[in-house]
Each structure stands twice: as structure tokens, then as C-alpha cells.
Amino acid sequence: MVVGDVTTGTDVLIIGAGPAGYVAAIRAGQLDLDVTLVEKEAYGGTCLNHGCIPSKALITATDVAHDAATAEEMGIHANPAIDLSGMVAWKDGVVDQLTSGVEKLCKANQVNLLEGTATFVDENTVRVSHGGEGQGSETLEFEHAIVATGSRPISIPDFSFDDEPVLNSRQALALDSIPDSMVVVGAGYIGMELASVFAKLGTDVTVVEMLDSILPGYDDDVKRPVKQRAKELGIEFEFGYTATEWYEPDGGIRVIADPVEDAAADGGSEARSASEEASGSAEAAADERLELDVENVLVAVGRSPVSDTLDLEAAGVETDERGFIETDSRARTNVDHIFAVGDVAGEPMLAHKGSMEGQIAAEVIAGEPSAIDYQAMPAVVFTDPEIATVGMTETEAEETGFETVVGQFPFRASGRALTTGESDGFVKIVAEEDEGYVLGASIVGPEASELIAELGLAIELGATLEDVASTVHAHPTLSESVMEAAENALGHAIHTLNR
Structure with a gap:
């Protein structure tokens, strides 16, 4: 114990107040446990303060401006003036409302909040250091602990986030002026979402990706409409390249990108042809070094767990080679009374996955028979158009041993989609052939993030294609497309040709 420390005790110590941690705290409070929630920066974590919420606020705001400026087909002619500082202030207001709400909910559920x-x-004690000179520290003894420290952006060599022109996603969301030009390193979900935001603000965007396509892990038919829309927005792609350095010539910066040898050995020709198609770059096709003159570079190559600040070894908690804390189906680590939830506990790094794990960890600590089930875990990419998936793809289902049937319905056949001016994409449902149980779904198109919930519920409840198809859906709505996809799998869709 440090001299001058005050030692207190708690039933449940939770480290980190993001969507995993604060949900765990509230649920534990509801279960009459004495709970202490430690947060070093801001309640709500990265998601509410610097990730999910602010990015979706800016996506919505830029969509409004872009839609108004491109609605001539509807007879609307406008030239919106964008005040980025005003847009960011509105975004910050949304964030403040939500984070203050989290703090109030924690207090209302008798959660002890501790900053540090x-x-x-x-394995039964932590030391909490308080920020600021002379603030000191205190010691907490606990019966159970839940680690919910989240993740941080991954940096790449020679691109330090301390350098003003180099941005991570958090810094990009806080810009107060619109860059004239930007390189986005990484074509994953963060890179593609923010590339679209800045393109709609008028920034010339080039995406540099070491693989041969955008959004690794998603089927080609799902990501094809997103790539096409990105090209329509003026986003250029350089596939099969990795950013290696940058320097400052007279004005702006110059980003250097070199060909990836591994890409050439594994689909590199496809990468180069895709790059040439997207950007018209003869240099890319010839495997030459790229030199891109821009105002900023956004590095969006993924996130890594925040587990290195905890001194986990002192508690005997083990991590894997990437720093993720390994857990079982009840969110327990290798130390029975210490749990880990959210991003720090591994893929998929999804806020709603973390919240579910946090709730289950609290219930397990309280003696409830809870366990984690990922089979109906949705994933959403807020690109333009949106992508949402849940359950298994057709390939995954067949590899698991299922005989499958697939139904699909295009949004171009949806009356409601046409009336919104957003008719790219489709709903696709994968089901077990004999009994028709829904196994998975993919949606790309308008409001995919909302539509996927119905199919997640179908998987959770063990519903069949017949159950979905026979449920009357209101007209005209986008959700009718879900019904029609189920009918298509059954062979009797009305508004599209049956397979």
C-alpha cells in the first residue's frame, strides 16, 4: 500500500465506462451489488465520445447536405453552405447529452463513480491514480472485477498521431475546417465511413489499401454497391499499396505509398487492375511508388486492445499475442473472479457486443445462469449505402454442414426505396433448406442498420422463412423487402423474379 492511500472495498469493480463497462455497472446495480466504476477520461468511452455517436452524427449531417445538393432529379435545386464548426458543435451537443445521461443512469442505479x-x-486489489498534480491515488479491494478498457487506433510506422497533418479517427472527427484533400490509409469500415464523410464535404479523397478491395470480410456482392457509390462521390482507390512515409514539401504534405509484395503474390494483379480502374493510375498498374500530395492523412487501419496499462500480470490475467484478454462463454478470464468484456476481450469489436457481454458478466457475478451467444450478433457499416449482416453467410452455412436456400430482393423493386431516391442494394436471406430456419442475412441499401434487427430476431427465435414471409409488413416500407426476400427463397415472391 502506498503511504497516504485510502483503502476501500467493493463487490464489483469495473474498469472502463464505455458501452461494455457502464452497462455492466448499471446491470450489477440493478442486481443489488455494490459497484464501483472507474473511468480515466469520459463516461461513455470511445463509442459515445469519439467513435460511434460522433461519426454517425457527422454521417447524418453530411448526408443532409449532399442529398440537398444532388436532388435535381426530384425537382430540388440547392447549394448548401457547410459550416463545419457549426456541424461539429451540433455533434458535440449530441455527445454531451448522451454522456451526461450515462452518468445520471449510473448514479440512479447506485453505482459509485470514480475518476482515475x-x-x-x-488479484483482489487495484490502485487508482487520480489525474492532476497532487491528486494522489487510492486503493480498492474487490470481490469481482470486470475489465472494460476498450481499444485504441492502431498507428503505423512513420505516421505519428502527434504530428498535426496525421489524423486518427478521433482527431478527424474534431476537425474545425474542411481539408482540401486527404489520403485515407485503410479501406475497412472506419476508413470507408470517414472517406465518404469527407468526400461529401468536398474533400478530394484517395484511399490507400494494402489488400485488393474494400471492407475485408464482406462478400463481394455486398460491398460492390458501396464501392460504386464511393467512386461516384469522387473517391479514388489505390489497392495493393501501403503508406510508408510522408514529408512536407512547400505547402501540404506528400504521402509515399509502396506496392505490397504480398498483394502481388496473392491477388496482386486483381489489386492493380482494381486500382487502375478506380484511379486511372498507370503508375499503380506498373507497380511504381505513389506520391500523393494532400493536406491531411487519416490512418484507419484498425484498433488494438487497451490492456497494456492495467498491469494484468499482477492479477495473473492472461492475454493472447495481440493483447486481447481471453474469456469463456460467461466473460470470465483465466482468473475466475475477474471478467473482461467489450473490445479488450476480442473480436468482433462492436459496441453492442460489448454491452451484451457487460450485462452477462454482471448477471454471472450475481449468480444468474447467463451465457454469451454470438449467433445472432449483427454487424453494421454506416457507409453509403449502409451494410448490415447477421448470422451466417451462405458459404459459412454450407461449410458448417447445412444444405441452404437463398432468397434475395433488390431495392430497385421496392416502391418505398424508389420514393427515397435510394434504390441500390438488396436484402439476402440464407436459410436451412429442409425446414426453412433462418441462418443469416445480408442487407446493403437504405436503412440496412434498422432492417437487420428483424432478421436477427428471426435467428434468435428459430424462425423460418415461412414465419417471415407470412408476417404482414406495412406498405410502402423498406421492410417489405425482407418479406419479399423470404418469399423469394420459398419460390413465390411477388415483386421480383423467383430463383
Whole structure:
């Protein structure tokens, strides 16, 4: 114990107040446990303060401006003036409302809130250091602990986030002026979402991706409409390249990107042809070094777990080679009374996945028979158009041993989609052939993030294609497309040709 420390005790110590941690705290409070929630920066974590919420606020705002400026087909002619500082202020207001709400909910559920940075002393004790000179520290003894410290952006060599022109996603969301030009390193979900935001603000955007396409892990038919829309927005792509350095010539910066040898050995010709198609770059086709003159570079190559600040070894908690804390189906680590939830506990790094794990960890601590089930875990990419998936793809289902049947319905055949001016994409449902149980779904198109919930519920409840198809859906709505996709799988869709 440090001299001058005050030692207190708690039933449940939770480290990190993001969507995983604060949900765990509230649920534990509801279950009459004495709960202490430690947060070093801001309640709501990265998601509410610097990730999910602010990015979706800016996506919505830029969509409004872009839609108004491109609605001539509807007879609307406008030239919106964008005040980025005003847009960011509105976004910050949304964030403040939500984070203050989290704090109020925690207090209403008798959660003890403690500001500071927690590190383990042993398997039943942490020391919490308070920020600021002279603030000191205190020691907490706990019966159970839940680690919910989240993740941070991954940096790449020679691109330090301390350098003003180099941005991570958090810094990009806080810009107060619109860059004239930008390189986005990484074509995953963060890179593609923010590339679209800045393109709609008028920034010339080039995406550099070491693989041969956008959004790795998603089927080609799902991501094809997103890539096409990105090209329509003026986004250029350089596939099969990795950013290696940058420097400052007279005005702006110059980003250097070199060909990836592995890409050439594994689909590199496809990468180069895709790059040449998207950007018209003869240099890319010839495997030459790229030199891109821009105002900013946004590095969006993924996120890594925040587990290195906790001194986990002192508690005996083990991590894998990437720093993720390994857990079982009840969110337990290798130390029975210490749990880990959210991004720090591994893929998929989804806020709603973390919240579910946090709730289950609290219930397990309280003696409830809860366990984690990922089979109906949705994933959403807020690109233009949106992508949403749940359950298994057709390939995954067949590899698991299922005989499958697939139904699909295009949004271009949806009356409601046409009336919104957004008719790219489709709903696709994968089901077990004999009994028709819904196994998975993919949606790309308008409001995919909302439509996927119905199919997640179908998987959770063990519903069949007949159940979905026989449920009357209001007209005219986008959700009718879900019904029609189920009918298509059954062979009797009305508004599209049956397979």
C-alpha cells in the first residue's frame, strides 16, 4: 500500500465506462451489488465520445447536405453552405447529452463513480491514480472485477498521431475546417465511413489499401454497391499499396505509398487492375511508388486492445499475442473472479457486443445462469449505402454442414426505396433448406442498420422463412423487402423474379 492511500472495498469493480463497462455497472446495480466504476477520461468511452455517436452524427449531417445538393432529379435545386464548426458543435451537443445521461443512469442505479486510472496490485486489489498534480491515488479491494478498457487506433510506422497533418479517427472527427484533400490509409469500415464523410464535404479523397478491395470480410456482392457509390462521390482507390512515409514539401504534405509484395503474390494483379480502374493510375498498374500530395492523412487501419496499462500480470490475467484478454462463454478470464468484456476481450469489436457481454458478466457475478451467444450478433457499416449482416453467410452455412436456400430482393423493386431516391442494394436471406430456419442475412441499401434487427430476431427465435414471409409488413416500407426476400427463397415472391 502506498503511504497516504485510502483503502476501500467493493463487490464489483469495473474498469472502463464505455458501452461494455457502464452497462455492466448499471446491470450489477440493478442486481443489488455494490459497484464501483472507474473511468480515466469520459463516461461513455470511445463509442459515445469519439467513435460511434460522433461519426454517425457527422454521417447524418453530411448526408443532409449532399442529398440537398444532388436532388435535381426530384425537382430540388440547392447549394448548401457547410459550416463545419457549426456541424461539429451540433455533434458535440449530441455527445454531451448522451454522456451526461450515462452518468445520471449510473448514479440512479447506485453505482459509485470514480475518476482515475486503475492498475492491478494483485488479484483482489487495484490502485487508482487520480489525474492532476497532487491528486494522489487510492486503493480498492474487490470481490469481482470486470475489465472494460476498450481499444485504441492502431498507428503505423512513420505516421505519428502527434504530428498535426496525421489524423486518427478521433482527431478527424474534431476537425474545425474542411481539408482540401486527404489520403485515407485503410479501406475497412472506419476508413470507408470517414472517406465518404469527407468526400461529401468536398474533400478530394484517395484511399490507400494494402489488400485488393474494400471492407475485408464482406462478400463481394455486398460491398460492390458501396464501392460504386464511393467512386461516384469522387473517391479514388489505390489497392495493393501501403503508406510508408510522408514529408512536407512547400505547402501540404506528400504521402509515399509502396506496392505490397504480398498483394502481388496473392491477388496482386486483381489489386492493380482494381486500382487502375478506380484511379486511372498507370503508375499503380506498373507497380511504381505513389506520391500523393494532400493536406491531411487519416490512418484507419484498425484498433488494438487497451490492456497494456492495467498491469494484468499482477492479477495473473492472461492475454493472447495481440493483447486481447481471453474469456469463456460467461466473460470470465483465466482468473475466475475477474471478467473482461467489450473490445479488450476480442473480436468482433462492436459496441453492442460489448454491452451484451457487460450485462452477462454482471448477471454471472450475481449468480444468474447467463451465457454469451454470438449467433445472432449483427454487424453494421454506416457507409453509403449502409451494410448490415447477421448470422451466417451462405458459404459459412454450407461449410458448417447445412444444405441452404437463398432468397434475395433488390431495392430497385421496392416502391418505398424508389420514393427515397435510394434504390441500390438488396436484402439476402440464407436459410436451412429442409425446414426453412433462418441462418443469416445480408442487407446493403437504405436503412440496412434498422432492417437487420428483424432478421436477427428471426435467428434468435428459430424462425423460418415461412414465419417471415407470412408476417404482414406495412406498405410502402423498406421492410417489405425482407418479406419479399423470404418469399423469394420459398419460390413465390411477388415483386421480383423467383430463383
